[in-house]
Amino acid sequence: MVRVLFKTLEHFEGLQLPAYETALAAGADLRAALPTEAPMSLAPGERALVPTGFCMALPAGYEAQIRPRSGLAYKHGLTCLNTPGTIDADYRGEVKVLLINHGQESFTIMRGERIAQMVIAPITQPEFEQVDDLDDTARGAGGFGSTGVN
Numbered sequence: 258m259v260r261v262l263f264k265t266l267e268h269f270e271g272l273q274l275p276a277y278e279t280a281l282a283a284g285a286d287l288r289a290a291l292p293t294e295a296p297m298s299l300a301p302g303e304r305a306l307v308p309t310g311f312c313m314a315l316p317a318g319y320e321a322q323i324r325p326r327s328g329l330a331y332k333h334g335l336t337c338l339n340t341p342g343t344i345d346a347d348y349r350g351e352v353k354v355l356l357i358n359h360g361q362e363s364f365t366i367m368r369g370e371r372i373a374q375m376v377i378a379p380i381t382q383p384e385f386e387q388v389d390d391l392d393d394t395a396r397g398a399g400g401f402g403s404t405g406v407n
């Protein structure tokens with residue numbers, strides 16, 4: 258069992274830790290730890306770092322990916338600018354969500370609103386080695402639509 262540790266901050270008070278909404282969900286929803294009296298309004302094209310109110314410790318060999326919620330993206334054009342955001346296993350600062358409003362109207366984020374989702378995934382840190390030649394393959398240098406676009 259992979260264990261992720263959370264340390265909550267003062268402004269997290271009363272909010273829910275990241276949670277999986279269904280039994281097999283890949284992402285645990287993250288909530289905005291904004292002051293109740295100061296919701297955050299994002300104008301079209303505007304971006305902001307939204308606090309989650311917690312810090313975390315992932316086990317070595319894991320990362321957390323911060324991804325948009327498709328419902329917010331579809332209905333309001335609200336997405337993560339740096340998707341997927343990367344949380345390193347050695348990061349101990351507050352986890353923040355970089356949101357951008359790609360919609361045509363302002364969007365207001367309220368305290369406790371589910372703004373993004375977090376996927377915990379294994380990573381590898383391979384050994385990098387420089388060589389003079391790489392092996393031949395059928396694809397070779399073909400890319401960017403070399404097999405056709407339909």
Ligand SMILES: O=c1ccn([C@H]2C[C@H](O)[C@@H](COP(=O)(O)OP(=O)(O)OP(=O)(O)O)O2)c(=O)[nH]1
Pocket residue numbers: 323339341342343344345346348351352353354355
């Ligand atoms: O959406 C994000 C992305 C990153 N981070 C935090 C955790 C991560 O471990 C740290 C650094 O992120 P990243 O490596 O993407 O940032 P960088 O621009 O390369 O900066 P740094 O020089 O701090 O690594 O910032 C977040 O809280 N939310």
